Amino acid sequence: MGRELTFRIMRYNPETPEVKPHLQDFKLQEEPGMTLFVVLNKIREEQDSSLRFDFVCRASICGSCGMLVNGRPTLACRTLTKDLPDVTTLLPLPVFKLLGDLSVDTGTWFREMSIRTESWVHDDSEFDPTAEEARMDNELALKIYEGDRCIECGCCIGGCATANIRPDFIGAAGINRVARFMVDPHDKRTDQEYFEVVGSEDGVFGCIGLMACDDNCPVGVPLRGQIAYVRRKMASAGWKMKVKS
Ligand code: SF4
Ligand code: SF4
Numbered sequence: 001m002g003r004e005l006t007f008r009i010m011r012y013n014p015e016t017p018e019v020k021p022h023l024q025d026f027k028l029q030e031e032p033g034m035t036l037f038v039v040l041n042k043i044r045e046e047q048d049s050s051l052r053f054d055f056v057c058r059a060s061i062c063g064s065c066g067m068l069v070n071g072r073p074t075l076a077c078r079t080l081t082k083d084l085p086d087v088t089t090l091l092p093l094p095v096f097k098l099l100g101d102l103s104v105d106t107g108t109w110f111r112e113m114s115i116r117t118e119s120w121v122h123d124d125s126e127f128d129p130t131a132e133e134a135r136m137d138n139e140l141a142l143k144i145y146e147g148d149r150c151i152e153c154g155c156c157i158g159g160c161a162t163a164n165i166r167p168d169f170i171g172a173a174g175i176n177r178v179a180r181f182m183v184d185p186h187d188k189r190t191d192q193e194y195f196e197v198v199g200s201e202d203g204v205f206g207c208i209g210l211m212a213c214d215d216n217c218p219v220g221v222p223l224r225g226q227i228a229y230v231r232r233k234m235a236s237a238g239w240k241m242k243v244k245s
């Protein structure tokens with residue numbers, strides 16, 4: 001017989017603001033191999049059909065199930081109950097717009113961040129359909145791929161001290177995005193142009209460097225290295241711009 005588990009879940013429906021946010025306890029029996037995906041679906045099917053949360057892939061791919069599990073941002077679909085105490089608190093990720101209970105709108109945040117960091121390859125040269133495909137060595141391709149592995153779950157943002165007090169901070173996910181294009185030789189932006197995008201207090205210089213983001217990233221994007229890389233490049237670009245002026 002498994003343990004009796006208690007899940008203390010934040011409830012809030014923006015459509016009924018007169019009911020203030022509160023915690024509600026749900027109890028169920030633990031089963032072998034149980035994840036929070038199973039727990040939340042069981043609660044919704046058997047105890048309260050109004051409970052809101054997001055899952056799509058159940059396999060750490062889609063990034064939709066980020067939440068605070070006992071205060072730590074992580075993916076619910078890959079969290080096993082065997083690693084949790086008898087009582088677990090589930091809260092929605094902060095920083096993002098709350099849609100209800102555990103469901104937040106990460107999509108709008110990431111779309112705005114993509115526009116702000118101009119997350120596309122910048123190259124003004126004319127397209128030549130007869131040119132040979134540009135080659136790239138494996139090491140460099142892998143470096144670019146490291147940045148592309150972000151699944152946009154928002155865990156690095158929800159647990160970031162700066163993002164929690166500065167809504168305009170681009171966070172580790174934003175800095176990682178900039179790093180991805182900086183290392184890509186197809187992108188012809190200069191360091192000075194990147195400085196306009198990320199060389200500010202709401203960009204890389206707002207980061208206080210305690211690396212909660214690196215600890216919390218569920219897919220292991222090397223955020224520590226990406227932040228250090230962008231910070232170094234932007235500090236040097238800022239210094240050169242100052243000397244020139
Ligand atoms: S290291 Fe920077 S980006 Fe990462 S959590 Fe801390 S302040 Fe946020
Ligand atoms: S960098 Fe990691 S924690 Fe941040 S949004 Fe991407 S996958 Fe999630």
Ligand code: FES
Pocket residue numbers: 054055056057058059060061062063064065066075076077078
């Ligand atoms: S449901 Fe897709 S990452 Fe958890």
